[in-house]
Amino acid sequence: MFLNAILLALREIRRNLTRSFLTILGIVIGVAAVITMVTLGNGATRMVSEQISSLGSNLLILRPGQRMGPAAFGSAAFRVSDADALTAQILTLRAVAPTVSRSAPLVVGNENWSSSVTGSTNDYLTVGNWQLAAGRSFSAEEQQAGRAVCIIGETVRNKLFGRQNPVGAQIRVKNFSCPIVGLLAAKGQGAMGMDQDDTVLMPLKAVQRRLIGKLQDVNVIMLSMRDGVDSTQVMAQIRRLMRERRKLSESEDDNFTIMDTRQIAETLSSTIGTMTTLLGAVAAVSLLVGGIGIMNIMLVSVTERTREIGIRLAIGALEHEVLLQFLIEAVTLSAFGGLVGIALAFVSCLALAAVTQMPFIFDPGINLISFVFSALIGVLFGYIPARRAARLDPIEALRYE
C-alpha cells in the first residue's frame, strides 16, 4: 500500500521532470546553504583552535601594561628576577620563559633577511611547544654566559639557506656573527595570521646585551602550567606575586596583563560558533522559503490535475490514498531536493575550504539534520495541497475543465 503510493508518486514526478526540478530548487539551495555555512563555521573553529594550541599548551602570557587603555605605554618592564621569583614561588608552573625581542637584519653570504630575534631560555621551547628539526638547544654554559649562538626558524632557513642544513653555519645578526646550533620544526601560520617560523632564538643575555643594551629588562614572560592545573587559580597567584613585586598599592590597578591562550581560544571559538549559528539560521529561512515553493507548486498541481484526481477517485482510490499520493509526491520531491542540496554543499564546501585554506570537516550530523528537515518540510507544506486533492468530489472533478 505504502509502496504503491511511492510508486504512484515517482511516476508522477517523472511525468513532470522540468517542473519537479524547479520545485525542488528552493530546497536544494536552502539545504546547500545551511550545510555550507555550518561546515565552514566548523572548519574556522577548528583552524583557530589548532593555531592557538600550536602556540603552546596551558600557556599563559604575562605582559607589562594593561591591554586596554593608555597605561599600556610606559609601564615598567619586568626584570629577570621576576621570572626567577615566579619559578621559585609558584610550583604549579612547569616552565617560565622570560623573553625579549627585537627585529634585526640577518645576513648569510649574499642573502639577507630581517626577522624578529627573541632572547629567552630553553624553557621557551617547552612553553611554545617547539620541536627541534635539527641540532640542539642551548647549553647551560651558553645561557649562563649569554653566548651569541642561535636556533633559527624554518622561514629564516628558507630565506638564507634554501633547503640546506644550516646547523653549524655562521649567521650575521646586525653587527655580530653567530653560529647556528639548531633548527626549529615548522609550525606554520599563527592565530593572528603571522608566520611563527620567521624567528631567530638566542640566549636571553645575548639579546639583552648585544641588541637591546638593557641587562635586566624582560618584555614578556611566557609561562606554561602543569597539566590539570586550574588556570584561574594560577593566574590569581601570579597576579598577587607580581603586584607585590611591582609594589602596587591596594588602590592601584594592575600595570601588567595575564593572558590565558586557552581562554582566548575558547572565546574565539564561541564567537565563531555564534556566527555559524546565525548564518545557519539565515540559511534555514531560505529552506523554509523553499518549502513554501513546494506548497505553491503542489497547489497548482492539484488544481491542474483535478480531472486526474477525479479519475483516480472514480476508479476507486480511497481518500487517504489520494492524500498519501500527493503527500509522498511532496516528500519525495523535497527529500530529493535535500539530497541534491547535500551534494551541492559537499562540492561548494570543498571549493571554499580550498580557497580559504580552512580544513574541510564533513559533519554527518548537519547533513542528516538538513535531509530530515527537508523531508519534514515536504510533509508540512505538502499536507494542505494533498488534503485538498483528497477531498475533491469525484463528479465535480471529472467535470472540471
Place this chain on the structure above:
Amino acid sequence: MKEASATDGEERALIEFQKVVKIYGQGQIAFQALRGVDLRIARGEFLAVMGPSGSGKSTAMNILGCLDIPSAGAYRFQDVHVERLDRNQRALLRRHYLGFVFQGFNLLSRTSAQENVELPLLYRGEPVAQRHAAARQALARVGLSGWEAHTPAELSGGQQQRVAIARAIVTQPLVLLADEPTGNLDSTRSHEIMELLVRLNREQGITVLMVTHEADMAAYARRVVHFVDGAVESDARQTEREPGACS
C-alpha cells in the same frame, strides 16, 4: 416497465432503485433532479439510458456508479444499501465491481496506455507481474496489442476510448458504466466502440450501463430507458443490433 420487471422478477436484481430522489441545492433554489425513480437491472444486461439534457439521466448514472448518493429512496447494489455507505466504502465498491468509461476518455496524459490501464490495479495492490499481464491482456481484448507504450497524445480518439475501456475492464468488473462513450467520436469509430461494448457484454457477461443521446448507439442495447423530467418515461426491451452489421 411492467414487462421488464415481470421477466426480471424471477432472478435477483443486480441493481435496484427504489423511489430514488435526488435534490440539488436547498430551499428556494432546490432542484429535484430525480423524482422517485424505480429501476431494476439484472446481471448481464446491456442498458442504454436516454433522455434530453436535464432529464436526470446523468444524475441517475452518478448514483448508479456510486459516485453520488440519493437524497431519498434506496439504491441496492448486490443487496448492499449504497445510500448507507460512506465515501470510502463507495470507493471500494467502485474499485471492486465497477468500471467507468467517459465521454472525454479521461486518460492520464503523458502516461503510456499500459500504465493507464494498470492504474486501477495499482489501487488494488496487485503485484507487478500480474498488473503487467492483466493490462496487456485487456489492451489485447480492445484490439490495441502493440500500442502499449503509446501515450494518449499519440493515439486517435477511437484508440483512446479503447484504452479507457481496457482500463475499465482490466479489473473484470461486474458493471461497466459508460457516459456517452461515443460522444467525441465520428460515426465509424462510434460503431466500433459500440461493437466492442456489445462483445464485452456477450462474451464476458459484463453488465453495461450506457448514457447516450444518439438513437443509433442506443440501438445496440437490449434495453432502453428514457428519462424525462427526473422520471423514467419508458423502459423498453429491444432486439439487439447484431455486431458487425454496420461494417
